[in-house]
Amino acid sequence: MTTLESLRADENALAPHYSRFGVADRLLLSAHSHQAWPDVAEEGLLEAFADAARDIDDKWERAFAKADELRAGFRALLSDPHGDYALGVNTHELVIRFLSAIGLRSRPRLVTTGGEFHTLRRQLARLEEEGVEVVRVPVDPVPTLAERVAAEAGSNTAAVLVSAVLFETAQLVPGLTHLAEACRGRSVELLVDAYHALGAVPFSLHELGLTNAWVVGGGYKYLQLGEGNCFLRLPAHAQELRPVVTGWYAEFGALADRQRPDRVAYATGGDRFAGATYDPSSHYRGVRVQRFFVEHGLTPEFLRSVSQHQVGLLAQRFDDLGLPADVISRDRETPLELVGGFLSLRSPSAGDLRRRLAERGVRTDSRGSYLRFGPAPYLSDAQLEVAMTTLSKVVSG
Structure with a gap:
């Protein structure tokens, strides 16, 4: 070991x-x-190629099994064994799916911080141009950041979007439990970007009081999974939402609503926020690296x-x-x-x-x-x- x-x-x-x-x-x-x-990451890539060459279009049964194994690895990282996880190529597409589900028409206000990564910074700036109110709370002083963000999350706020670790300074954001409680009490969605925590800072979701929060993260950084291995963790009430932006995978296993045949059907679990056809080789690589971490006690x-x-x-x-x-x-x-x-x-x-x-x-x-x-x-x-x-x-x- x-x-x-x-x-x-x-x-x-x-x-x-x-x-x-x-x-x-x-x-x-x-x-x-x-x-x-x-080096074992190459084994995953070769396995993906071998499955595709042998099975052609029937490779997807094996590919979906790899996706499930990747999800299991993310659940373990977040100490969240029963959580639902949607997968994506990057966190941007997952955040878009989230934003499409939260009812910005009725509550056109988002609260974030002035220290978010460019993916979120740019997207929220563009939404602001379309009439969505975006409140950016200054990061300093960091010890009171979560408290100050919570104070801005009023009844007309659809969601709060914050990082667990600030990408410029590496500072941990304390007080996420308080922020989660405040958001829940006001029926405001909370999305936490855990990318800079996973693999560097233990992130036990339930111990942090984030059971009812959405969490995005991925493996490009500390987890060594490479590109294409990102996730959106869904709170239980996500099953009540109907995201506008999803792919045809989001109806896998869905039963058409016989009372409303005019409405788009959704799958349950993480597939409710699924995308569409993707390159599965990233999941093969990611799963092999996850196993490597287990083998070496990382x-x-x-x-x-x-x-x-x-x-x-x-x-x-x-x-x-x-x-x-x-x-x-x-x-x-x-x-x-x-x-x-x-x-x-x-x-x-x-x-x-x-x-x-x-x-x-x-x-x-x-x-x-x-x-x-x-x-x-x-x-x-x-x-x-x-x-x-x-x-x-x-x-x-």
């Missing part, structure tokens, strides 16, 4: 399982955006311990550099236990620093004025220290 000590060593114990991505010889510090895939709790050590090491080495604060700095007020899976540094030259780091072999990424260092379990402590030393040279040179 994988241990913390074996991952900190110069010869990281997991690195050999990622030989195709060459993680032992590359400084891949953009893991909060796209982690390397373990549980949410273990991964959180790894992440906290690695982010803490990066923060300490950054502090040791003593770089000018007007050039680059970090938030030292937020304790590391309230930080997600990456170290966010602030700089007016974040984009330029990212580019210059890449020229020296250190892959990071930047969002506006934030330079983000994202470690991963397959990186050794020595690699993280080299990355920070390289940052010092870039800033000084």
Whole structure:
């Protein structure tokens, strides 16, 4: 079984399982955006090809079984064994399905934060142009963010849309339980983006008080599932809704309403919010990687311990550099236990620093004025220290 000590060593114990991505010889510090895939991911892709070549159009029975296994993996991550999950290629299409179900005509108001990822930021801005009122609550101070969002969720609000971890700063958003209770009391839908939590921060849905919430997330980042593996977790009352935007898969197993033959029929469970024909190879790949995580004991709790050590090491080495604060700095007020899976540094030259780091072999990424260092379990402590030393040279040179 994988241990913390074996991952900190110069010869990281997991690195050999990622030989195709060459993680032992590359400084891949953009893991909060796209982690390397373990070599077994290729097995999933080859299995998908073999099933398609052998079964032609009859492959879908096997493909749907893979989709069910992928859903089971997401349920386990959220400690939500009986939840209903719709799958999608990306979270945007799933959010669209959600928005099409919540009755914006009667309650044309959405509440969100000023720190949401571009997918939601752009979509809500466009809806605003069409007459939907969008309230954006400033993220700072983060400790009171959920409380301030709840205060804006009035009776004319259709939904609240927030992140569990802020994508620019990696700060965990506290108070989601209070927010969920406030939304439920006012019959306001709550959608939580858990993308930056899964695989970096344990996300026990029921312990967080989010039983009646919608949750979106996916595997492109910390879960190493690659593209095309996203989900929308449905609360129980979703079975009463009729989303406008769905595909023909949403009527699989549906019984036509004999009293209303003029109405579109819907399936039950997660299929109620299903799309249409898709590329199943992503699910094959994702399921094989999920199994790899189980085989190596990469549980949410273990991964959180790894992440906290690695982010803490990066923060300490950054502090040791003593770089000018007007050039680059970090938030030292937020304790590391309230930080997600990456170290966010602030700089007016974040984009330029990212580019210059890449020229020296250190892959990071930047969002506006934030330079983000994202470690991963397959990186050794020595690699993280080299990355920070390289940052010092870039800033000084």
